[in-house]
Amino acid sequence: MGVQLRPVTDAAPLVALLERQWMPLVRLAALLVNDADAAPDIVQDCYEAVWRLQPRVEDADHFAAYLRKAVLNRARSRLRRLRTVRRFLAQHRPDDDEPPADRPVLAAERHRELLTRVDLLPARQREVIILRYYCELSEAETAEAIGVSVGTVKSSAHRALATLRRTMKDFSDDH
């Protein structure tokens, strides 16, 4: 069954905006779910929903923020499901966090170790860390994207950094 589209006179501006945001959002989704293969599906899912709405976009920045929020929600939903699946499969699958051998690996061992620790953070702390330090969003923008208060963002970031600092000994004196 196809998607019913509203009649539009000119979809080109919307397509252009979606094209521009495609790979940044795919990368964001890949970070959020730690799965490069699933990331395009997550973003496409969002895009299909947007496409059905055919919004008139007057502010590209706000639209990008809206898309980011949509990707975040879809990634969150997927992660919650994966977490349950992993619990079921834990006894059969030794290590879900290890990247496949054919996936490009990080050059720096330090980065790899740090990212492994990031992957082990609670979901909300991971989201805050990714939005703050990869997307370089402000605390207010991060709060808007996640749908929580700035205070929660601040406390989540603090907790996450404290955890990383504790587990990464070479950062332990770094404040």
Added chain:
Amino acid sequence: MTTDLERTLAAALRNRADSVPGTPMPVLGEVPPATPHRRGRLLPAAAAVVAAVGIAGAVVALTPDDHQLAPPAHRIGIPADPYELSPGEVYYSRSVRGNGDDDRYIEVEVWQSPRRTGPWQQHAIVGASQRHGRVVPDPHEKPEDTAGTCFPFESAATVGCKQKPSWPVYPSLDFLAGVPSEPGALRAHLRAAAVADAQQLVHDGVLPAGVALSERDLCLRMRSYLEQALAGNGISPALRTAMRKVVASLPGTQVSENVADRIGRRGTGYSLEDPATGERETMIFAGDVFLGTPIEALVHGVAPALGEPPSRLLP
């Protein structure tokens, strides 16, 4: 971004993102929409985090600061039942959190209307030390003040607020008022919610049909529901007692005495290990009062209005 850790973190995330292979954007409108996601799953984590961070458990005594700041009881007409709110009063809660191995503390105060879609307010400060259970603010860190409606969501228009409250999504005040306070019935209620949550995953095709939940997975789910609810407001003493009994009764739970919360209050620790992560989560109770965890201390109370100091704290 000021620290080596933060700089390295940003670089590592960029490297990982750059390793994602480029894919062309698909032609839109030609693919059937994906299976609808359960809307109940979009925001429960927000609820859990805000609830866990922003709202609190209970305390056994007023701190000196609270005594100093609280308005006289007769001015606000304290009801005979301290848990009963007088007109205009709001729930007050406070969380003091810190990992214990650095010198940073976060204190989050929340004022919450008893109505689900009523207003709420939050005040967060960061400091390097705590005194009498309160964080001493760092003069270089600005306090954060936020507000909204339909706690813990930003407004009644959000998806989270429109969801039907439940154990896994967000146990709102009206939801908690309707759950059983007899331990056996409560445990059955929680278990049914955990099973229903898993069945929904089967229905959605995430899990194969016929799969069975392990007992430990059920227990972990039930315990997470309880921890989220106990961190929030609106728990009657009878329900709280039942909740502690359920926590204590979950198979695999280890009990330790003299376990301290983040501000040094001591109680009985109930720990359960998550085999998926190897992490042991501990909930600390003083009697039936939920104090928090080893890295967090929770306080519950009642305030005469949003943003006002608490007029009484609740055990």
